[in-house]
Amino acid sequence: MSDMENIRIVIIEDDETIRDGYNFLIGQAEGYHIINTYASFDDAAKKLAADAPDVILLDIEMPGTNGIDAIPKIKKLLPNAFVLILTVYESEKLIFDALSNGASGYLTKNTSAAKIIESIKEVTQGGGPMSVNIARVVINSFQKNQNSPLSKRETQILELICNGKSRSQIAKELFIDLETVRSHIKNIYIKLDVNSRSDAIKIARDNKLI
Secondary structure: OOHHHOEEEEEEOOOHHHHHHHHHHHHHOOOEEEEEEEOOHHHHOOOHHHHOOOEEEEOOOOOOOOHHHHHHHHHHHOOOOEEEEEEOOOOHHHHHHHHHHOOOEEEEOOOOHHHHHHHHHHHHOOOOOEOHHHHHHHHHHHHOOOOOOOOHHHHHHHHHHHOOOOHHHHHHHHOOOHHHHHHHHHHHHHHHOOOOHHHHHHHHHHOOOO
16 A cells, blocks of 8 residues: 555554553554654644644644644644544543544544544545544533523532432532522522422433433
8 A cells, every 4th residue: 555545643642651552552563653743742842744744643632732722733734634542532522622623533542453544544535533532521511401491500510419419518529608509509499490409409410401
């Protein structure tokens, strides 16, 4: 297979062992060509345009510019390149930040080499590969009722109530005072037309508010 037909890949990952592992495993696969590997986006920035990769495997937690902030910069340098996030993080916020910043897929580091290789091909064909656990987070988020009467903060507090947290624990966790928590809970009860914690939880679950 000539270089022209190979998918050109750059790996940006600060852990040398992981970086070398991906480099070796993906480089062994027919039709895949690792152009370069970097320990951080800041190292890669000046050379990426010359590397001209089709796909960039990008970690999130790195020294200097983190992966989330690097995505728009990469897209500016290489508008046609696909960014595939490969990370240990599974938080809803990071997933949505990455995807809204322009990442084409989101995999966690426990993903098998075969799946990573398949995902690299998938993004070049217009797909949006995600690890099963990441897809679950995304689906759960969309399954929440988008017409909820509750504000983001009220939803957050209701989730903590459902997790069995007391008012003082909620105040501590959200860095707000107890009075503010009380006032939010009062508003939640009014909006949901309930008088107790158990009724609030039941209505929230029945209506997919959390």
